[in-house]
Amino acid sequence: MANLNVAIIGVGLIGGSFGLALKSRLGDGVHIKGLCRTQASMDAAVARGAVDEASSDIAEVVKDADVIYLSTPVLQIVPMVEKLLPFVKEGAVLTDAGSTKSYLWDSIRPLLPPHVYYVSGHPMTGKEKSGVEAADKDLFLHKCYVVLEETTAPKDVYDKVVNLIRLTGANLTTLSTAKHDRCASLISHVPHITAAALVTLLSQNPKDDEDSLKLAGGGFKDTTRIASSNADMWADICMTNGAAIEAHLAQMQKILGEVADAVRRKDRTAVHDYFAAAKKRRDNILHETEKMFEI
Numbered sequence: 496m497a498n499l500n501v502a503i504i505g506v507g508l509i510g511g512s513f514g515l516a517l518k519s520r521l522g523d524g525v526h527i528k529g530l531c532r533t534q535a536s537m538d539a540a541v542a543r544g545a546v547d548e549a550s551s552d553i554a555e556v557v558k559d560a561d562v563i564y565l566s567t568p569v570l571q572i573v574p575m576v577e578k579l580l581p582f583v584k585e586g587a588v589l590t591d592a593g594s595t596k597s598y599l600w601d602s603i604r605p606l607l608p609p610h611v612y613y614v615s616g617h618p619m620t621g622k623e624k625s626g627v628e629a630a631d632k633d634l635f636l637h638k639c640y641v642v643l644e645e646t647t648a649p650k651d652v653y654d655k656v657v658n659l660i661r662l663t664g665a666n667l668t669t670l671s672t673a674k675h676d677r678c679a680s681l682i683s684h685v686p687h688i689t690a691a692a693l694v695t696l697l698s699q700n701p702k703d704d705e706d707s708l709k710l711a712g713g714g715f716k717d718t719t720r721i722a723s724s725n726a727d728m729w730a731d732i733c734m735t736n737g738a739a740i741e742a743h744l745a746q747m748q749k750i751l752g753e754v755a756d757a758v759r760r761k762d763r764t765a766v767h768d769y770f771a772a773a774k775k776r777r778d779n780i781l782h783e784t785e786k787m788f789e790i
Contacts, residue, residue: 499525502560504575506531506540506549508622509592510566511630514545516663519632530556540627554582562659565591569731573602580606588612588648590656594679596672598735600645612648614656617641617675618665623723640665645672680739684732685747690722
């Protein structure tokens with residue numbers, strides 16, 4: 496992969512970590528340009544070593560790129576593709592780190608000219624902090640990275656993107672866009688909404704707020720940690736994966752309603768069975784996930 500030119504559009508937590516991972520593995524064999532909005536963010540991206548050069552000029556960033564890595568919030572990706580396509584060279588491939596895939600696939604595919612390709616992806620990792628300052632070359636290490644089955648790229652180009660992602664140390668898997676969105680809703684999107692709901696619940700009980708915080712231990716902090724994530728990113732996710740999220744939230748409401756009813760009826764057996772079944776399933780999940788990937 497010597498002399499590979501990569502453009503990162505949005506050098507924040509994910510884009511910055513991707514750049515750091517590639518530089519740590521390829522060194523001078525990859526040249527990375529980053530698109531940033533402000534001089535401060537350009538300086539930070541270069542200082543961290545996530546990119547070799549940074550600019551706010553989209554043409555300058557993408558004109559020589561073999562691979563263009565889109566890592567902005569989801570609703571910014573399609574407008575960004577429209578802006579950069581006039582400057583992309585023939586044979587270049589776009590890939591993205593967007594959290595919802597059907598929306599992006601349906602929107603980007605019709606925009607692409609011949610011989611500019613799209614391989615969609617989603618790294619299942621992150622932090623509650625954002626920005627290139629939080630970037631980490633090991634952010635993807637042993638984390639699931641979904642490469643979507645739908646693509647406009649020929650096999651050699653698709654494999655080029657897969658092999659590039661593999662350099663991050665991620666565990667790769669493939670899914671269809673529709674299945675990805677359902678699974679991501681279950682395992683990521685609804686849990687984030689639920690964490691935010693727990694914080695909102697605390698806010699809606701102001702008379703007990705201060706004393707409740709005195710009692711807050713590891714359980715509350717661990718359960719609500721992801722509520723500190725970027726609000727723009729999560730608003731975009733909800734707007735672009737609405738069907739799956741709405742359906743799973745309805746299931747969640749039903750589950751909580753059944754628990755509330757059992758508590759009201761003082762049905763200890765039902766409440767016990769609820770917790771016991773959840774414990775058994777989670778313990779099995781931890782065991783199962785250890786065997787799902789071969790490093």
